[in-house]
Amino acid sequence: xxxxxxxxxxxxxxxxxxxxxxxxxxxxxxxxxxxxxxxxxxxxxxxxxxxxxxxxxxxxxxxxxxxxxxxxxxxxxxxxxxxxxxxxxxxxxxxxxxxxxxxxxxxxxxxxxxxxxxxxxxxxxxxxxxxxxxxxxxxxxxxxxxxxxxxxxxxxxxxxxxxxxxxxxxxxxxxxxxxxxxxxxxxxxxxxxxxxxxxxxxxxxxxxxxxxxxxxxxxxxxxxxxxxxxxxxxxxxxxxxxxxxxxxxxxxxxxxxxxxxxxxxxx
Amino acid sequence: xxxxxxxxxxxxxxxxxxxxxxxxxxxxxxxxxxxxxxxxxxxxxxxxxxxxxxxxxxxxxxxxxxxxxxxxxxxxxxxxxxxxxxxxxxxxxxxxxxxxxxxxxxxxxxxxxxxxxxxxxxxxxxxxxxxxxxxxxxxxxxxxxxxxxxxxxxxxxxxxxxxxxxxxxxxxxxxxxxxxxxxxxxxxxx
Numbered sequence: 001x002x003x004x005x006x007x008x009x010x011x012x013x014x015x016x017x018x019x020x021x022x023x024x025x026x027x028x029x030x031x032x033x034x035x036x037x038x039x040x041x042x043x044x045x046x047x048x049x050x051x052x053x054x055x056x057x058x059x060x061x062x063x064x065x066x067x068x069x070x071x072x073x074x075x076x077x078x079x080x081x082x083x084x085x086x087x088x089x090x091x092x093x094x095x096x097x098x099x100x101x102x103x104x105x106x107x108x109x110x111x112x113x114x115x116x117x118x119x120x121x122x123x124x125x126x127x128x129x130x131x132x133x134x135x136x137x138x139x140x141x142x143x144x145x146x147x148x149x150x151x152x153x154x155x156x157x158x159x160x161x162x163x164x165x166x167x168x169x170x171x172x173x174x175x176x177x178x179x180x181x182x183x184x185x186x187x188x189x190x191x192x193x194x195x196x197x198x199x200x201x202x203x204x205x206x207x208x209x210x211x212x213x214x215x216x217x218x219x220x221x222x223x224x225x226x227x228x229x230x231x232x233x234x235x236x237x238x239x240x241x242x243x244x245x246x247x248x249x250x251x252x253x254x255x256x257x258x259x260x261x262x263x264x265x266x267x
Numbered sequence: 268x269x270x271x272x273x274x275x276x277x278x279x280x281x282x283x284x285x286x287x288x289x290x291x292x293x294x295x296x297x298x299x300x301x302x303x304x305x306x307x308x309x310x311x312x313x314x315x316x317x318x319x320x321x322x323x324x325x326x327x328x329x330x331x332x333x334x335x336x337x338x339x340x341x342x343x344x345x346x347x348x349x350x351x352x353x354x355x356x357x358x359x360x361x362x363x364x365x366x367x368x369x370x371x372x373x374x375x376x377x378x379x380x381x382x383x384x385x386x387x388x389x390x391x392x393x394x395x396x397x398x399x400x401x402x403x404x405x406x407x408x409x410x411x412x413x414x415x416x417x418x419x420x421x422x423x424x425x426x427x428x429x430x431x432x433x434x435x436x437x438x439x440x441x442x443x444x445x446x447x448x449x450x451x452x453x454x455x456x457x
Contacts, residue, residue, distance in 0.1 A: 048426075053364060098341075099341050099342070130343065131341055131342050131343065132342060132343045133321075133342050133343065133344050133346070134342060136368075137303075138357040138368055138384070138385075139304075139319070139357070171319070172346065
């Protein structure tokens, strides 16, 4: 006997078909975003192992997308070596000086050392660029380092908002400097064009990490504020897919069980 | 099928919650100074810090330093303060991305005090608490260059824990190469 469809069962059938269609459309809509979410999430889960925060993007289009442009280098001629700063990256000629981080405020030659003032710290280098020592507030360096220079006798001077100090690098002492003669503060010079271009290229290649890019892709920020909403929508669609998929599976399972029961009774 | 106003509001709320959750995952740069390094050194010597000394990282010492840190120290010399058989060190090591400044006092062959002085990361700051730093008190170097005791980690602060542990090992190693180490000729008082 043909099964009679009551109005109630017709509505139920239509609802199930509708849910099936929505499940399919949600899957299609979320497919690409789900793949992006999954793959970026997978990579970020192993960010430390993959050292993503230490790998930098060198691709021009990606750097351009982020609007990363190299600033004009600020350079100080210390002896015969150029000490240049681009944002927080410091260079000795073309060589990065990773031990110095921060805005460069001066560089001088003091005896057999190059003294670089950056980020509120002093970095002492050999004339070959080998780091000798980094002096910070931990070694009593006065805070707010604004400039470095030399006095008439070649002694190292530093200037802070609190005043000018004569530096005794051996004893790590910082004495108030008497204003007998005007200090010779390090002044920025004109970095040669070839060196500027090389520094800018290196700077751009060491700013954006792959971790940053993956985080932005994962969150949707890569596409700006609308991208965040897009990823929110993808996440909600995945929740809907899981719920609707489970519901449809449960309905199908009950239907199969209901079909099997009359066959068992008729034997 | 029209979306009801209630459903729309629910989606908006959930969306904002997700966005806020993402925002809080983004590390922001900050630094917390728990103790001034100069004050730490003064405290280590009863209020009167001796003049700082320099320990040169010689070619012979570099492999041992590299074995402890996993990289070169990045400096040819290190400052420290010493009196009797006690030395105090202010050392830094990168946790995840930013350096952690740690003060270490060593007497004889053992750490008597270890404090996190300046912390610059956005995560892992739990290492500054005494429940963690106390583990290093009395620690010495084992024959293999590691610490002679197990240090319990902190969930979510693994990199900071490792950084502080490396600093402890480094301080113990460097102490052995100063004139204040056990077995070295006694240093005349200043």
